[in-house]
Structures are given as C-alpha cells and as structure tokens.
Amino acid sequence: MDELLEILQDLHPEVDYETCDTLIDDKILDSFDIVTIISEISENFDVVIPAEEIVPENFNSAQALYELIERLGDE
Amino acid sequence: MQQTNVLEYLEKTVLRLPDKVAFANESEGLTFGEVFHDSRAIGTYLYKNGYYHEPVVVFMKKHPKTIAAFFGCVYGGDYYVPIDEEMPKFRIELIFDNLQPKVMICDESTAELAKEFAAKGDVKIVLYDEVTKTEIDEAVIADIRDKQLDTDPIYIVFTSGSTGIPKGVVACHRSVIDYIENLSEVLEFNEDTRFANQAPLYFDACLKELYPTLKFGATTYIVPKSLFMFPMKLVEFLNEHKINTVCWVVSALTMISSFKVFDKMIPEYLHTIAFGSEVFPIKQFHLWKNALPNAKFTNLYGPTETTGMCCYYKVNRDFALDEVMPIGRPFHNTEILLLNEQNQLAKDGEVGEICVRGTSLTLGYYHAFEKTNEVFVQNPLNDRYPELIYRTGDLGKRNERGELVFVSRKDYQIKHMGHRIELGEIEVNVNMLENISTSCCIYDKEKEKIILFYVGEMEVKDLVVLLKGKLPRYMIPNKVEKLEKMPLTANGKLDRVYLKKYYEEKTKEN
Numbered sequence: 001m002d003e004l005l006e007i008l009q010d011l012h013p014e015v016d017y018e019t020c021d022t023l024i025d026d027k028i029l030d031s032f033d034i035v036t037i038i039s040e041i042s043e044n045f046d047v048v049i050p051a052e053e054i055v056p057e058n059f060n061s062a063q064a065l066y067e068l069i070e071r072l073g074d075e
Numbered sequence: 076m077q078q079t080n081v082l083e084y085l086e087k088t089v090l091r092l093p094d095k096v097a098f099a100n101e102s103e104g105l106t107f108g109e110v111f112h113d114s115r116a117i118g119t120y121l122y123k124n125g126y127y128h129e130p131v132v133v134f135m136k137k138h139p140k141t142i143a144a145f146f147g148c149v150y151g152g153d154y155y156v157p158i159d160e161e162m163p164k165f166r167i168e169l170i171f172d173n174l175q176p177k178v179m180i181c182d183e184s185t186a187e188l189a190k191e192f193a194a195k196g197d198v199k200i201v202l203y204d205e206v207t208k209t210e211i212d213e214a215v216i217a218d219i220r221d222k223q224l225d226t227d228p229i230y231i232v233f234t235s236g237s238t239g240i241p242k243g244v245v246a247c248h249r250s251v252i253d254y255i256e257n258l259s260e261v262l263e264f265n266e267d268t269r270f271a272n273q274a275p276l277y278f279d280a281c282l283k284e285l286y287p288t289l290k291f292g293a294t295t296y297i298v299p300k301s302l303f304m305f306p307m308k309l310v311e312f313l314n315e316h317k318i319n320t321v322c323w324v325v326s327a328l329t330m331i332s333s334f335k336v337f338d339k340m341i342p343e344y345l346h347t348i349a350f351g352s353e354v355f356p357i358k359q360f361h362l363w364k365n366a367l368p369n370a371k372f373t374n375l376y377g378p379t380e381t382t383g384m385c386c387y388y389k390v391n392r393d394f395a396l397d398e399v400m401p402i403g404r405p406f407h408n409t410e411i412l413l414l415n416e417q418n419q420l421a422k423d424g425e426v427g428e429i430c431v432r433g434t435s436l437t438l439g440y441y442h443a444f445e446k447t448n449e450v451f452v453q454n455p456l457n458d459r460y461p462e463l464i465y466r467t468g469d470l471g472k473r474n475e476r477g478e479l480v481f482v483s484r485k486d487y488q489i490k491h492m493g494h495r496i497e498l499g500e501i502e503v504n505v506n507m508l509e510n511i512s513t514s515c516c517i518y519d520k521e522k523e524k525i526i527l528f529y530v531g532e533m534e535v536k537d538l539v540v541l542l543k544g545k546l547p548r549y550m551i552p553n554k555v556e557k558l559e560k561m562p563l564t565a566n567g568k569l570d571r572v573y574l575k576k577y578y579e580e581k582t583k584e585n
Contacts (some may be wrong), residue, residue: 014537031303049334051335051336054306
C-alpha cells in the first residue's frame with residue numbers, strides 16, 4: 001500500500017489519499033494521471049491492468065486501486 | 076459571390092437541413108434550425124445594446140449552446156473569446172486585463188463565478204437562455220453583414236506566453252474559410268460525417284469540427300471529458316453515436332491503443348482519423364492501423380497563429396519503430412519556408428525554422444503589437460513589397476522524399492498532452508510566489524512529464540496547491556523537487572543540461 005501511496009502522492013502531493021474516495025467523482029485525477037498510475041503500477045507491481053478494469057470504481061480511492069492490484073496479482 | 080463570412084456555411088445548410096442535429100452532447104442536441112435562431116437572436120441583442128466590433132467573452136460549460144453562442148457573437152459583428160471554468164482564476168484575470176471586455180455570455184453554471192471577474196471591469200453579464208429570447212431583427216442582421224469585411228476578426232484564443240502572460244491570437248473570416256475549405260478537401264468531410272469532438276472549445280483545435288459541421292450539414296458530438304480516462308467507455312461512446320471521424324490529440328488515441336482496448340472492441344464506424352500537434356509513437360500507430368486497416372490516417376501540423384493547421388501528411392506507407400512520421404506538405408494556398416540562421420532557404424536536408432506564408436496567417440496577438448511584430452515579420456526573401464510571414468519557432472527539414480519533418484523547438488516551448496506550453500511561463504509563475512527564490516523546468520519527453528526544480532522556503536505540497544490556482548491543469552508540473560541550490564552555467568544562466576542529467580540519473584536509480 002505504501003508503494004502505491006507514493007505513486008499517488010507524486011501526482012497530487014496535496015491530496016489525502018488515506019481518506020479520499022472521490023478521486024474520479026471530484027475530478028482530482030485526469031486522463032494523464034490515469035495513464036501514469038497504470039504504467040507505474042505495471043512497473044512497480046508487475047501487474048497489468050486490463051482495459052475492462054479501467055473504470056471509475058477502481059480509481060476512486062487508493063483503497064479500491066490497491067484491492068484491484070491484489071486481485072489481479074492473485075489471478 | 077465569393078464567400079466572405081463563415082456564417083454563410085450555416086445559412087446555406089439551414090435551408091436544406093433545418094431539423095438535423097448539428098451539435099450534441101451525450102444527452103442534448105441543437106439542430107441547424109436552432110443554432111440559426113439562437114445565434115441570430117444573440118447577434119441582434121449584442122448589436123442593439125451597443126456591442127459591435129467588441130470582444131465578447133463566452134464563459135459557459137462545454138455544451139452545444141456554447142458553440143451557438145460563438146456564432147451569435149459573429150452575427151453581432153463581434154468576436155468571441157471562449158473562457159472555461161477549467162482555467163484558473165488568476166489566468167482568467169490576466170486575459171480580462173488584456174481584453175477589457177464589456178460583455179460576457181454565461182450559463183447558469185458559470186454566472187456566479189463570472190460576477191467575480193465582471194465586478195472589476197464593469198462587464199455586463201448576460202445569460203444564454205435569456206438573450207436567445209431576443210426577437211431577431213432581420214434588418215439589423217443584414218446591416219451588420221453588409222458592413223462586414225472578411226478581414227474582420229471572429230475569435231480570439233489564448234496561448235501560453237513565456238513572460239507569464241497568455242497571448243490572444245486573433246483570427247478573421249478569411250483565414251478560417253481558407254482553413255476549412257482546404258482541411259475539408261484533405262480529410263474528405265461530407266454530410267454523413269459524424270465527428271466526436273475532443274478538443275476544448277477554448278482552443279482553435281475545435282475549428283476542425285465546428286465549421287465543417289456548418290459547411291456540410293454534418294454532426295458533431297461533444298465527448299464528455301471524463302471518458303478520456305476510461306478507454307472502453309470511450310469506444311462505446313464512439314460506437315453508440317456511430318462516429319466515423321475524429322480529429323484528436325495523439326494522447327487521446329494512444330489511451331485507447333496502449334490499454335489494449337482493440338482486443339475487446341473496435342470503433343466500428345470510424346474511417347477518418349486525423350491527429351496532430353504531437354509525435355504519434357509508431358508502435359501505437361501500428362495498433363491503430365491493424366485494428367482499422369481501411370481507415371484513412373492523417374497527421375496534421377500547425378500553430379494557432381496560422382489558423383488551426385497548415386500542413387498535412389496522409390499516411391501512405393509503413394514506418395519503422397524508430398522513424399518519425401512527417402508533417403508532410405502545406406495545405407493548398409499556404410507555403411512553408413524553411414529559413415536557416417542566415418534567413419536563407421535551407422538546402423535539402425538542412426534544418427531551418429518553419430515559416431508560414433499565405434492567407435492562413437491570423438491577424439496577430441490582441442493588444443500586443445510588440446509581441447506580434449517579433450514573429451509576424453516581413454518575408455526576408457522579399458525586398459520588393461510588404462509581405463508577412465509567421466515564424467513558428469519550430470525547426471524542420473525536408474527528408475529525401477521531399478516531405479517536411481518536424482525536428483525540434485528553437486526555445487523552451489514544449490508539447491505536452493497536446494497542449495502548447497512555454498516552460499518559461501511555469502517558471503515565471505513559480506518565481507512570483509513569496510518565499511521562492513528561483514526555479515527551473517525541464518521536460519522528460521519520453522515519459523511526458525514536466526519536472527520542476529525550485530529553491531525556497533516552501534514545501535512541495537504547498538507549492539503545488541498555489542500553482543493550481545495560477546496555471547491551467549495541463550501546465551502543473553508532474554514532478555516537483557526542492558533543491559538546496561540551483562545549478563548555474565559559467566555565465567550564470569540556469570543549467571538545464573545539468574538538471575536533465577541529474578533527473579535522468581535519479582530516475583534510473585529507482
């Protein structure tokens with residue numbers, strides 16, 4: 001989780017990712033951020049996020065994103 | 076008679092197709108008849124209230140009505156200046172300082188915020204839904220038209236300026252008509268064209284959809300911005316609305332291909348794909364070509380100062396992964412001069428500055444004669460009569476096939492996510508902050524990241540928050556690092572080369 005938080009902090013250092021669960025709904029993340037997050041996750045976690053998982057629900061909070069990584073890692 | 080007004084496109088089409096949808100978003104649309112009505116009502120209102128030959132700020136959310144408001148300004152004999160809620164307040168204030176506008180068209184969602192800007196300069200705020208109730212005065216509309224010249228301005232769009240102040244590029248009927256005619260011929264638009272608009276309405280990039288839609292009686296769908304984060308939903312949108320033509324920034328296209336959406340679904344109606352302003356990575360291009368082998372792909376190039384785009388390359392061969400796609404050749408009625416440092420034509424293969432000659436030149440920068448004269452200059456190859464060319468600051472050359480190829484920039488301007496950005500503008504805004512002593516920006520082309528280094532008594536987090544209030548989102552650095560001391564070259568300039576190396580080594584370690 002810490003590794004993921006670090007990636008996210010780099011993008012928007014002022015956001016409290018531990019509590020924020022409206023990253024998409026409140027337009028905190030944009031398309032550039034999504035591209036960056038996906039490529040960093042692939043580099044750091046060796047997990048490829050398939051197109052059908054690139055949906056708002058999976059990116060609204062750090063927790064949701066972390067659960068996605070864990071789920072994909074197990075498969 | 077020869078066309079001298081962009082509105083003639085609309086006036087011809089509305090006779091044929093009054094009930095066809097011209098501009099739509101995911102839930103609402105305006106027909107050509109409605110656009111025709113609303114824009115003439117706005118034009119009547121503006122003129123009758125004394126707003127004639129004036130900049131009219133259009134501050135509305137991205138919506139079909141915003142587009143009709145643009146045409147309304149032109150009907151009134153005025154020129155539209157699109158402002159968007161995405162722009163930070165500070166930037167909007169700078170733009171207002173430059174424009175000194177007297178009137179602003181808003182919608183319900185922007186009216187409150189607009190009051191803040193209006194208060195300072197005594198700007199009248201009118202609501203779209205109110206002013207379109209104005210009774211159309213045909214005599215007034217005809218009178219405005221009779222007095223109008225094709226060299227009169229129709230819009231101003233603002234682009235990044237290295238001194239920290241955005242520059243307003245003013246375009247007239249004649250250059251827009253020239254552009255639309257030639258672009259339409261190259262991309263073969265027609266009445267059946269269904270555009271998906273990606274570009275913000277506050278840039279000239281949206282001309283590609285707006286005016287051909289009027290000219291041919293085509294339809295433009297505005298794609299909700301959020302879909303550009305979620306590629307499968309984006310392709311679903313294209314299919315749902317049977318989109319066959321897109322003119323997008325490269326990053327919007329590669330968003331779809333790089334996440335392997337094509338393994339799951341393809342945009343089945345798409346046959347015309349134009350892209351530009353950025354290099355299309357060949358690997359991504361191959362994915363598109365394989366998914367849509369029968370589609371036509373066209374690379375476009377051009378600065379805002381020469382009205383939209385001025386060069387095109389129809390992709391007609393394969394490219395190796397390390398090759399760069401050419402920008403091809405100029406549109407009909409435009410010439411590109413490659414000028415070397417001696418202001419002479421570059422020889423075959425020699426690099427020169429890309430300079431543009433022709434009707435496509437815009438009028439220059441608003442309220443900025445000095446800035447205008449720096450780049451809209453007398454053609455150095457012509458000592459016989461006055462003739463302006465526009466110096467783009469881009470370096471290019473001709474390849475062995477005679478095609479134009481973009482090489483690099485002369486200065487610190489970059490292209491990032493399809494946006495043209497002066498790194499200097501970011502630095503000026505950082506340096507203006509209290510407790511910051513100096514700053515320097517570099518660009519990591521490969522990872523497409525803006526990196527900011529600064530020296531001062533401030534945490535990274537606080538700096539980013541302050542910057543977000545000053546600069547548009549696409550100009551916010553993707554990585555910020557505080558330094559103890561700024562590296563300088565022997566003659567005391569910021570040492571960008573050192574910083575680049577420092578950054579590269581640092582990212583390698585991780």
